[in-house]
Amino acid sequence: MASSEEDGTVEEKENNNKKRTKSALATAWLTFYNIAMTAGWLVLAMAMMRFYIQKGTHKGLYRSIARTLKFFQTFALVEVRIVRTSVIVTGVQVCSRIFMVWFVTNGIRQIQNEESVILFLVVWTVTEITRYSYYTFNLLNHLPYFIKWARYNLFIVLYPLGVVGELLTIYAALPFVRRTGMYSMRLPNKYNVSFDYYYCLIIVMLSYIPLFPQLYFHMLRQRRRVLHGEVIVEKDD
Numbered sequence: 001m002a003s004s005e006e007d008g009t010v011e012e013k014e015n016n017n018k019k020r021t022k023s024a025l026a027t028a029w030l031t032f033y034n035i036a037m038t039a040g041w042l043v044l045a046m047a048m049m050r051f052y053i054q055k056g057t058h059k060g061l062y063r064s065i066a067r068t069l070k071f072f073q074t075f076a077l078v079e080v081r082i083v084r085t086s087v088i089v090t091g092v093q094v095c096s097r098i099f100m101v102w103f104v105t106n107g108i109r110q111i112q113n114e115e116s117v118i119l120f121l122v123v124w125t126v127t128e129i130t131r132y133s134y135y136t137f138n139l140l141n142h143l144p145y146f147i148k149w150a151r152y153n154l155f156i157v158l159y160p161l162g163v164v165g166e167l168l169t170i171y172a173a174l175p176f177v178r179r180t181g182m183y184s185m186r187l188p189n190k191y192n193v194s195f196d197y198y199y200c201l202i203i204v205m206l207s208y209i210p211l212f213p214q215l216y217f218h219m220l221r222q223r224r225r226v227l228h229g230e231v232i233v234e235k236d237d
């Protein structure tokens with residue numbers, strides 16, 4: 001009897017140790033990930049500033065940072081599953097950014113020098129430096145108040161500004177996409193499938209109407225929870 005109790009205790013201890021090791025590894029990985037992402041977005045910020053100071057124009061800026069941007073924005077995909085936040089909320093945010101980078105700005109050279117591209121690039125960069133440094137310091141249990149404040153206040157202005165930049169960029173792409181028929185498939189073809197990227201872009205633009213408010217209100221709830229300590233019950237996915 002005594003021995004089986006002891007066995008149980010040993011097993012429990014082993015399980016607890018395994019759990020602790022797993023959670024320490026997860027925290028270490030997440031900390032490393034957030035440090036890498038903060039550094040990546042800082043590199044982007046510095047590259048943009050250097051370009052503008054040296055050239056005195058925003059023309060050509062996108063091309064000069066395209067590779068770094070594509071890498072760090074695409075890498076954010078890993079977040080969709082690793083953090084506790086709703087998969088839908090994080091998924092919509094990350095996928096819409098990846099779509100903007102790969103299928104709009106990168107795919108359509110003719111719009112890369114639009115001012116709206118610079119608008120969303122600057123807004124994303126400020127947001128991501130703040131967001132990833134917030135997660136990093138939070139995981140290290142040394143979170144300066146100004147970073148917490150910035151994380152849960154700047155988005156009030158930056159989120160709508162980013163949306164304006166993104167929508168204006170897609171809007172600028174429309175005439176070119178219509179003229180060239182890029183990424184589109186017209187009938188007849190051997191797959192018997194028709195796809196019009198022009199209308200796809202219009203649908204994406206319209207989908208901001210129901211989706212963006214959900215992201216924005218999610219952040220407002222997070223703000224109340226973190227800055228004002230309100231208890232908020234979120235619906236599961």
Ligand SMILES: CCCCCCCCCCCCC[C@@H](O)CC(=O)SCCNC(=O)CCNC(=O)[C@H](O)C(C)(C)COP(=O)(O)OP(=O)(O)OC[C@H]1O[C@@H](n2cnc3c(N)ncnc32)[C@H](O)[C@@H]1OP(=O)(O)O
Pocket residue numbers: 030034079083084085086089090092093094095096097099123124127131135138139154155158159160161162163166204207208211212215218219222
């Ligand atoms: C395929 C075609 C798709 C087309 C779709 C078109 C629809 C488009 C609509 C979308 C519009 C998007 C526009 C957007 O791109 C514009 C901009 O971004 S402009 C820049 C301003 N943006 C922002 O300020 C972004 C704000 N949004 C976010 O921060 C996130 O995206 C969001 C997922 C909304 C954040 O939500 P989250 O719930 O994660 O917030 P918290 O930061 O409070 O975190 C909650 C808890 O999770 C922990 N966490 C999260 N991430 C990490 C991490 N990387 N490392 C460690 N921990 C993490 C965090 O600490 C919190 O933990 P706790 O609960 O313990 O406090």
